[in-house]
Amino acid sequence: MENPQFTPGPRCQRQQLRPQPKIPSIVEGFRLAARNAIASGFDGVEVHAANGYLLDQFLRDGSNQRSGPYGGSMDNRARLLREVLEAVAAATPLMGLRLSPLNGFNDIRDSDPIGLARWLPQQLNQLSLHYQHVIRANCTGVQQGDLLTPMREQFRGVHVADGGYSADEANAAIGAGQVNAVAFGTPFRANPDTFYSPGPEGYTDDMPPGRLTQR
Numbered sequence: 001m002e003n004p005q006f007t008p009g010p011r012c013q014r015q016q017l018r019p020q021p022k023i024p025s026i027v028e029g030f031r032l033a034a035r036n037a038i039a040s041g042f043d044g045v046e047v048h049a050a051n052g053y054l055l056d057q058f059l060r061d062g063s064n065q066r067s068g069p070y071g072g073s074m075d076n077r078a079r080l081l082r083e084v085l086e087a088v089a090a091a092t093p094l095m096g097l098r099l100s101p102l103n104g105f106n107d108i109r110d111s112d113p114i115g116l117a118r119w120l121p122q123q124l125n126q127l128s129l130h131y132q133h134v135i136r137a138n139c140t141g142v143q144q145g146d147l148l149t150p151m152r153e154q155f156r157g158v159h160v161a162d163g164g165y166s167a168d169e170a171n172a173a174i175g176a177g178q179v180n181a182v183a184f185g186t187p188f189r190a191n192p193d194t195f196y197s198p199g200p201e202g203y204t205d206d207m208p209p210g211r212l213t214q215r
């Protein structure tokens with residue numbers, strides 16, 4: 001097999017804009033999922049608005065090409081997120097939110113990621129959000145900047161970060177008051193062959209040396 005390279009395409013632009021009348025059904029879907037989670041015994045719900053998934057597509061101006069109440073200004077682009085958080089908050093006693101304003105995963109980007117990162121937590125303070133979970137990583141390396149500082153400074157709830165932390169770095173960041181907690185993924189995989197890619201890497205090998213030193 002040749003080594004096919006992933007070519008980022010304008011996938012977000014190719015997607016059809018969701019007609020506005022369908023948006024309430026999206027909000028209702030999140031509410032129902034949260035209600036079912038709590039009914040199933042979960043303590044709380046973390047809303048995923050990161051990594052180029054639907055809520056992130058609305059948040060960032062590289063993908064949100066809408067006009068009208070859900071497009072244009074940051075306030076409009078965050079409208080769907082606010083509606084979802086209000087709906088989920090009514091269904092769960094504990095709510096977190098996962099964000100990644102800098103991450104270019106899934107081809108997503110924003111013209112002002114740090115501005116968004118500074119503005120968004122101010123809005124979140126007005127909602128019943130217990131913690132924000134910020135992915136500091138930027139998989140594509142397209143956008144750079146200090147994301148965590150403005151997000152911590154502006155948010156009044158618990159500030160969780162993740163993305164390539166070792167145990168030592170996490171302890172240092174908590175000790176220095178940069179974050180309240182750190183989340184991990186990679187070091188806790190049961191099966192190392194979980195990083196799928198367009199080529200054999202990820203299926204047939206493990207992460208590059210150095211990433212798993214804290215295992």
Ligand SMILES: Cc1cc2nc3c(=O)[nH]c(=O)nc-3n(C[C@H](O)[C@H](O)[C@H](O)COP(=O)(O)O)c2cc1C
Nearest residue numbers: 051135162163164165183184185186187189194195
């Ligand atoms: C095997 C694996 C699969 C993951 N899948 C997703 C995913 O589907 N969506 C997502 O937003 N993040 C996904 N993540 C990212 C994690 O949620 C988390 O942000 C990340 O693992 C934290 O960084 P770390 O792995 O360097 O500790 C995945 C992580 C791993 C290790």
